[in-house]
Amino acid sequence: MxxxxxxxxxxxxxxxxxxxxxxxxxxxxxxxxxxxxxxxPQTAAYTLAMVLRSQGTNKGDVVEALSQLEPLCATLCAGLSNRKSTVVRELRKINTASRALLDGDELAFNETMTRFHTALVQRCGSDTLKLLTGALGSICLADVRTWARSTSAHGHYPTAAERVPSIEIHERITDLIYAGDAVEVASVMTAHAKVTRKHVYGGGDLTAPVDPRTVHRSS
Structure with missing residues (x-):
């Protein structure tokens, strides 16, 4: 003072x-x-969400942008010379944790699965892409968590058997990064994004505007 x-x-x-x-x-x-x-990226997400809201941008636009950027991050991961000791090691630990939660707490499982995507982005090697993709991911994370809480509370969250394919996709992505297959990992990530979008937003309204308040609460 x-x-x-x-x-x-x-x-x-x-x-x-x-x-x-x-x-x-x-x-x-x-x-x-x-x-x-x-x-x-979480604090940047709140500011970015306010800008998007002021422009009238809807959720669908953000989800589409994220589905384009995550495969690019996976491609960069596959091209890193130290990917086996950094990216792959971390992703495999997360995949192991996800499998351990197959029959466990649904919300904890959901958080572990989203952590896979966060780790993949944060390990891609590009500071700019980490920030942009991380911020967009944080905006979408609000909806992912809302979906998880709602489906879990109403008994509609995917069963253990229904969760297995998602883990297997994460494991395949990890193996492709290990092998350095940039082309295939981008293709698999793109297909995975479409499935995730269907699960989370299948019954939702993607034309709804971005809401900075939900982003702030989720960060």
Missing amino acids: KQFGVSAPTMREALRILETEGLIKVQRGSIGGAIVHRPT
Whole structure:
């Protein structure tokens, strides 16, 4: 307050805005204070969603863009010289965790499956694509989590047997990256995106506008 010559209410409002944007976390109490966070794809997603909302962009446009970018990330992963010790190792750990949850908690299984996509994007080797694809993924993640909670609550979440093909696709993608088959992994990722879109948005309205509020809550 002394440095900027502002009042206590003004400072509190500034901190509140920064916290809302995910740039700081304010800890209350005697040992509290403001902890600074670096901007992430999740915080970028909220800003991007606000821009898209202001332009009247619908969810379908975001989902389509993501379905184009994820295969590109997979292609880059397949071309990395260290892919076996980095990308493949991480993806196989996630696939193992997914199989362990086949008969377990549905929401935990869903989170593990989405983590596969996040890891694939974050390991692609391109900082720009990691940011753009990660931000779009965070926007779509709000709907994925809503779908998972709704179907689980109503007993419609895919059964253990119905979940197996999705894990097998993830395992095939991992094997193709291991083999360095950039062409085939892009094709499989594209087909996988269509199936995911059908599951999550099959009964939904893709013409609905992007909602920054749901993105912020999911990040």
